[in-house]
Amino acid sequence: MTGKTALRAKRRYESGKGAARKIRSAGQVPAILYGKDQESIPLTIDAREALRLFHSISVENTIINVQIDEDKEEMETLVREIQMHPFRPGIVHVDFFCIERGVALEVEIPVNYVGTPHGVREGGILEIILHEFRVKCTPSKIPKSIEIDVIRLDIGDSIHVGEIKMEEDVELLTDPEQTACIVSAPRIEEEEEVVEEEFDEEMDGEVSDVETDDEASPGDAETDDES
Numbered sequence: 001m002t003g004k005t006a007l008r009a010k011r012r013y014e015s016g017k018g019a020a021r022k023i024r025s026a027g028q029v030p031a032i033l034y035g036k037d038q039e040s041i042p043l044t045i046d047a048r049e050a051l052r053l054f055h056s057i058s059v060e061n062t063i064i065n066v067q068i069d070e071d072k073e074e075m076e077t078l079v080r081e082i083q084m085h086p087f088r089p090g091i092v093h094v095d096f097f098c099i100e101r102g103v104a105l106e107v108e109i110p111v112n113y114v115g116t117p118h119g120v121r122e123g124g125i126l127e128i129i130l131h132e133f134r135v136k137c138t139p140s141k142i143p144k145s146i147e148i149d150v151i152r153l154d155i156g157d158s159i160h161v162g163e164i165k166m167e168e169d170v171e172l173l174t175d176p177e178q179t180a181c182i183v184s185a186p187r188i189e190e191e192e193e194v195v196e197e198e199f200d201e202e203m204d205g206e207v208s209d210v211e212t213d214d215e216a217s218p219g220d221a222e223t224d225d226e227s
Helices: 017-025 047-056 188-226
Strands: 004-011 028-035 038-046 063-068 075-084 091-098 105-114 125-128 132-137 146-149 158-160 179-184
Touching (some): 028 047, 038 047, 038 063
Parallel strands (some): 028 091, 105 146
Antiparallel strands (some): 004 038, 028 038, 075 091, 125 179, 158 179
């Protein structure tokens, strides 16, 4: 199961672009907390604290207990969206989704590929196609990560999503036919063949030029004799 962490927040009573700029200039970040059958709550969070927290966790599947200053009870949430500044480091806005205990929800779970495939030891290349799987489960069952053992893979072997066994009460939503990873053959031989073909074409062109010059020589000689 994924871990839990906490983040302090304050209720926000002002809205609009002007208010948002004022909040950010004070080292805070505008945020919103919403949920099913729940009125949205505008918030502000400390910019440095939030950035430090988000860099230290798997944001997509870590439950964050948001502590709102006026309320004694913490609210269990998942981050649904983080808007980053397009030109400089910094958070612009955060969306928190309030979860309900015992109610299933959809989350993205990071995938860890474990081990070095046999095919890679023989010169192949491990190509990672999927870095996350989408699952559906209750908050208490959210996996921290999904580990896939790739040691047995030889060159040309692959693993599809449907081959992965999930924990009980965790439903896998990602297409089971989709390839998660594959060990491909090295591309060096292909590149060498292309270079060799280009070299052969260049040589053929040079030979043709030489033959053309040789064929023209007798005619040139006759012209010289007539003069």
